[in-house]
Amino acid sequence: MDLSPVLTGFTVAFEWQNILFCLLGVTVGMLIGVLPGLGPAATIAILLPITYNLEPTAAVIMLAGIFYGAQYGGTITSVLLRLPGEASTVVTALDGHALARRGEAGPALGIAAIASFIGGTASIILLTFIAPALAGVALAFGPAEYTVLALIGIFLVGTLGNGSIIKSVAAAAAGLLLAVVGLDPIMGTPRFTFGTDQLADGIDFTIVAMGLFGVGEILYNLEHRDRPDKPVPSFGRAIPGRLHWLQSRLAILRGSVTGFVLGILPGGGATMASLVAYAVEKRTAKDPSRFGKGAVEGVAGPESANNAAATSSFIPLLTLGIPANATMAVLFGALMLQGITPGPGLMTDHPDVFWGVVNSMYLGNILLLVLSIPLIGLFVRMLKVRPGILAPITVVITMIGTYSIRNNAFDMLLVIGLGLLGYGMRKLGFEPGPFVLAFVLGSLLEASFRRSMRIFDGDVTEYVQQPVSATLVAILVVTVVVVPLLRRVRTRQTAGAEEAGVRAD
Amino acid sequence: MQHPLPRRGLLAGLAAVPSLAALAACQVQGGADEAGASFPTRAVDFWVPFDAGGSGDLISRAVAKAAEKPLGESLPVTNKPGANGAVGLKELLAGKADGYTICLAVKSLFAIGPLVVDDPDAVTIDQLRIITTLTNEGYVLVVHGDSPYQTLDDLLAADSVNYGTTGVGTGSQLSAGLLFGLAGVAAKDVPFDGGGPTVTALLGQDIDAASLSLAETMPHIEAGDMRPLCVFSEERSVYLNDVPTALEVGHNILVDQRRFIVVPADTPDDVVGVLTLAFEEAREGGEYGQFLQDNFMERWEVDGMDAELHLAEATEQFKAQLDESGVTLGTGE
Known part of the structure; x- marks a missing residue:
């Protein structure tokens, strides 16, 4: 491999104005990540006009910084307020928020920042050396593979819950049902749209998450408004202690690799990555019952995974010209407006842009880590604000964020409606996590399944005849059938042995 | 195209007060x-x-x-x-x-x-x-660069074709649908969610062909990953001058x-x-x-x-x- 373009990329990335735009990008990204509902895609679209007069490299360095900076920022509201702004931070909220309630908000966010940094950086290194070879991975995933992948994801959703399994499954089923709202993906028939165009494209994920987690949680908390304030537990230091680090270092490593690989897949890669990372940590843990009650690995794994995935989601854009998510689509547009076509020719035609942007991410991640530590100290103070004050402010910001997704007032009504649903679920002990993730994976599953059945002429055996999808089917069978079966056999054996032991006494 | 008078009067009144008008602006x-x-x-x-x-x-x-x-x-x-x-x-x-x-x-x-x-x-x-x-x-009908179909006639002679579209009710669906429908080819459409996923599916050879816009396909055509078979415009595209129109090869289909x-x-x-x-x-x-x-x-x-x-x-x-x-x-x- 010829490393000279990579090294030239470093000189481009470290030109002073590019450093400045990188700093600007990651700072803006981090701040909008903190504001619930305001996503990187909308922000980048708003900022597009100011990039017209910039150098292409500087423009994309800044916009990319907004994207991965938002991943860092999004964690903060997930942990402190249980308000995930992106599908990929939903699982972080589970243990992150539990840690915050226990008075360990500082270490939780500290570990999240370090995990994000390691995940992001590891992903850039991998991208540098194997990006061209990996472009093919994105193409190996067609409708059949996404079908099986989504199915694996939906079964993994079952491992998230803490309380009743039946309630988790019921919430997930309701999420799947909500995912069918909108035009039928194959036939274009309106489903549950009540005759309005507003629902024709289905419901945006952010709206569902903001409603169920955000508004639902706020309503629930307002019930306890009149009670005397609980003494606020200490936040802990932002720099995590030795124990936290020991508990999470392997999780970070595993999460980085999972995130990098799944992030390459356009469409749901980052969400799957965080979900898979969480499930892996929960299953490999010595004591899985700690999860959901504040396990540091439950933050470290998904956070390293979603940041690694955020970086590797640049691979299909930069090497194939395929945007992997809404934010990448806007970045694609930004490049096109600069007269640069992302795609197979980018690396050879514009090596300075390609490597300048990629290498600026090292710097961006360092800047984000440095920014995080003092900002965490600042943000955890949010927990000290009385709910009576914090709640209305959060609602207003959520509403602005919701409006910004499509610049549409109808969506604000949807958030309120879903917030009432979230409140009701909370009262009845249903968890929003399985609902929201099943909602995301549901549309992927339905559309992919129906597309693949059309391609296969209705022959289901094709799923096991194609190498990649057959491998995924094998993984599905092992995780869903074989492992639980073995576990049951083993517990029965140990129980039997204990019984025998008791009898022998 | 006349506005009702009362509204006109009100607005004229508003405009007469400069500071108000400036504020309103x-x-x-x-x-x-x-x-x-x-x-x-x-x-x-x-x-x-x-x-x-x-x-x-x-x-x-x-x-x-x-x-x-x-x-x-x-x-x-x-x-x-x-x-x-x-x-x-x-x-x-x-x-x-x-x-x-x-x-x-x-x-x-x-x-x-x-x-x-x-x-x-x-x-x-x-x-x-x-x-x-x-x-x-314009829309261009493309197949994968490694596809056995070299010309439109090859493709139309196939036993069955799966073609991707960028969604229901798009020119992508209409142009390819009319082509295969009027030629009597057993073809099945596979609608995707926009251009990006359709391009991915074609590059991954999950589908045989797709009708896509030039902007979506040109980089891949230039890289040799896609092969253009025909365009659906009235005249050849200035960007793809050696690719025939559907009209030239006997299919009266104009979609753009x-x-x-x-x-x-x-x-x-x-x-x-x-x-x-x-x-x-x-x-x-x-x-x-x-x-x-x-x-x-x-x-x-x-x-x-x-x-x-x-x-x-x-x-x-x-x-x-x-x-x-x-x-x-x-x-x-």
């Missing part, structure tokens, strides 16, 4: 009476009824930038996506017809939309007024996507005139021309009447051809 006011010489006195909102980053968004941003100087005011772009553009246009129609909000519109919504679902509430072209026409973007800018139909004539002139000048700009070239788009520059006529004719032609071919859009299963 930065908020929500404005109206018919500021028309003509005094239009525009503030920024003109340019709505794009599609997601940020797509072709429609890019054209709008390019032309909005070019129109700032001739118009003398800025044109901030706002994305109002939903239902193939219907959500944004309906919001436009619900607002004031004062020229301070203009919106991009596409041919497919008017020419293909009614053939998919019979929606009595659909936006129709007579509710709108075209202030300027912008582009004509055209983009234009609209305001509500009852917008005053003088306001429309100001906007039309500004965009005429904007289209002459060198940067805009470069943008079209970089994105493989061709110019479509006709007056509003011709444009409306074109849309009406296209709908009739598509309807007749769909009836002839027996192809149905949106009920493929």
Whole structure:
């Protein structure tokens, strides 16, 4: 491999104005990540006009910084307020928020920042050396593979819950049902749209998450408004202690690799990555019952995974010209407006842009880590604000964020409606996590399944005849059938042995 | 196109108070009476009824930038996506017809939309007024670079074909559907969610062929990953001069996507005139021309009447051809 373009990329990335735009990008990204509902895609679209007069490299360095900076920022509201702004931070909220309630908000966010940094950086290194070879991975995933992948994801959703399994499954089923709202993906028939165009494209994920987690949680908390304030537990230091680090270092490593690989897949890669990372940590843990009650690995794994995935989601854009998510689509547009076509020719035609942007991410991640530590100290103070004050402010910001997704007032009504649903679920002990993730994976599953059945002429055996999808089917069978079966056999054996032991006494 | 008198009187009264008018200018006011010489006195909102980053968004941003100087005011772009553009246009129609909000519109919504679902509430072209026409973007039928099909005849001789489309009710679906339908080939459409996923599926060889826009395919054609078989425009594309039109090889299919800018139909004539002139000048700009070239788009520059006529004719032609071919859009299963 010829490393000279990579090294030239470093000189481009470290030109002073590019450093400045990188700093600007990651700072803006981090701040909008903190504001619930305001996503990187909308922000980048708003900022597009100011990039017209910039150098292409500087423009994309800044916009990319907004994207991965938002991943860092999004964690903060997930942990402190249980308000995930992106599908990929939903699982972080589970243990992150539990840690915050226990008075360990500082270490939780500290570990999240370090995990994000390691995940992001590891992903850039991998991208540098194997990006061209990996472009093919994105193409190996067609409708059949996404079908099986989504199915694996939906079964993994079952491992998230803490309380009743039946309630988790019921919430997930309701999420799947909500995912069918909108035009039928194959036939274009309106489903549950009540005759309005507003629902024709289905419901945006952010709206569902903001409603169920955000508004639902706020309503629930307002019930306890009149009670005397609980003494606020200490936040802990932002720099995590030795124990936290020991508990999470392997999780970070595993999460980085999972995130990098799944992030390459356009469409749901980052969400799957965080979900898979969480499930892996929960299953490999010595004591899985700690999860959901504040396990540091439950933050470290998904956070390293979603940041690694955020970086590797640049691979299909930069090497194939395929945007992997809404934010990448806007970045694609930004490049096109600069007269640069992302795609197979980018690396050879514009090596300075390609490597300048990629290498600026090292710097961006360092800047984000440095920014995080003092900002965490600042943000955890949010927990000290009385709910009576914090709640209305959060609602207003959520509403602005919701409006910004499509610049549409109808969506604000949807958030309120879903917030009432979230409140009701909370009262009845249903968890929003399985609902929201099943909602995301549901549309992927339905559309992919129906597309693949059309391609296969209705022959289901094709799923096991194609190498990649057959491998995924094998993984599905092992995780869903074989492992639980073995576990049951083993517990029965140990129980039997204990019984025998008791009898022998 | 007359406004009811009371409203005119009220607005004239408002405009007579300079400070009030100035205040109103930065908020929500404005109206018919500021028309003509005094239009525009503030920024003109340019709505794009599609997601940020797509072709429609890019054209709008390019032309909005070019129109700032001739118009003398800025044109901030706002994305109002939903239902193939219907959500944004309906919001436009619900607002004031004062020229301070203009919106991009596409041919497919008017020419293909009614053939998919019979929606009595659909936006129709007579509710709108075209202030300027912008582009004509051709569709090209592509197969994978390693595909055994070298020519269109090869593909049409295949036993069965799976073709990807960018969604229900798109020119992508219509052009390929008509081609296979009229040629009597056993073909099945696989609708994806937009151009990106369709390109991915074709590059991954999950589907045999797809009809896509030039902007979506040219980089891959140049890289040799895709092979163009025919274009669906009347004449060969300037960007793909060696690829025959469907017409040349005996298939009478003309499908393209055209983009234009609209305001509500009852917008005053003088306001429309100001906007039309500004965009005429904007289209002459060198940067805009470069943008079209970089994105493989061709110019479509006709007056509003011709444009409306074109849309009406296209709908009739598509309807007749769909009836002839027996192809149905949106009920493929």
